[in-house]
Amino acid sequence: MSKGFAPRHVVQGLLVCVLVALSACAPIYRNHGYVPTDNELAQVQVGQTTQDELATLIGRPSSAGVLEGSGWYYVGSRWKRLGWWAPEEVTREVLAVSFDPAGRVSNIERYGLRDGNVIVLSRRVTEPNVRGIGLARQLLGSIGRIDAGQLLDN
Numbered sequence: 123m124s125k126g127f128a129p130r131h132v133v134q135g136l137l138v139c140v141l142v143a144l145s146a147c148a149p150i151y152r153n154h155g156y157v158p159t160d161n162e163l164a165q166v167q168v169g170q171t172t173q174d175e176l177a178t179l180i181g182r183p184s185s186a187g188v189l190e191g192s193g194w195y196y197v198g199s200r201w202k203r204l205g206w207w208a209p210e211e212v213t214r215e216v217l218a219v220s221f222d223p224a225g226r227v228s229n230i231e232r233y234g235l236r237d238g239n240v241i242v243l244s245r246r247v248t249e250p251n252v253r254g255i256g257l258a259r260q261l262l263g264s265i266g267r268i269d270a271g272q273l274l275d276n
Contacts, residue, residue, distance in 0.1 A: 150203045155184060157198035157215045163230065171227045176219065183219075194219045199235075211235065 158180040165179050176194070183194040196217040203209045214235040222228040 147205050151212075152201045152203070152209075153198070154201065155196070155198035156181070157196045157217050163217075166227060166230065168227050168230065169222075173221060173225050173227075176227060193221065 162180045166176060171179070173194075180196075183196045185195045185197065196219075197214070199214040200212045201209045202212045216233040218229075218231045218233065219227055220229040220231075
C-alpha cells in the first residue's frame with residue numbers, strides 16, 4: 123500500500139457524503155385534490171348548466187355544502203417538503219360552484235391561498251359530571267336513597 127491510498131478514499135467518502143446530503147435538500151412537491159381548468163369551465167354556462175350536466179362536464183367535487191343544493195367545492199393544493207422540515211403549503215385553490223333552487227349553476231368563484239383566513243377550531247366536548255364512577259355504580263348507589271313514600275305520592 124502506498125502512503126496516498128488512505129487519504130484518497132477518505133476524500134472520496136467525504137465527497138459521496140456531501141453529495142448525498144445535498145440531494146436530500148432538494149424540495150419534494152405533492153399535489154392534493156382537483157380543481158377544473160379554465161378550459162373545462164368554459165363549457166359550463168351560468169344559468170343553464172344543471173348539476174347533472176356539471177358532473178358530466180367536469181366531474182363531481184371532493185366536497186359539497188351541507189345543505190342540499192348549497193354548492194360544490196373543488197379544492198386543490200400543492201405542498202413542498204424540504205428535508206426534515208415540516209411540509210409547507212405553497213398554493214391552494216378553491217372553486218366554489220353555487221346552484222339556484224332549480225339546480226342550475228348560479229355562480230362560479232375562485233379563491234386562492236391569499237384569500238383564506240385561519241380559523242381556530244374550538245374543541246367542544248361535554249365533560250361528565252361524575253368522574254371515576256361507572257354507570258352500574260351510579261345506578262346501584264341510588265337504590266338506598268329511594269323512600270317508599272316518594273313512590274306512593276306520585
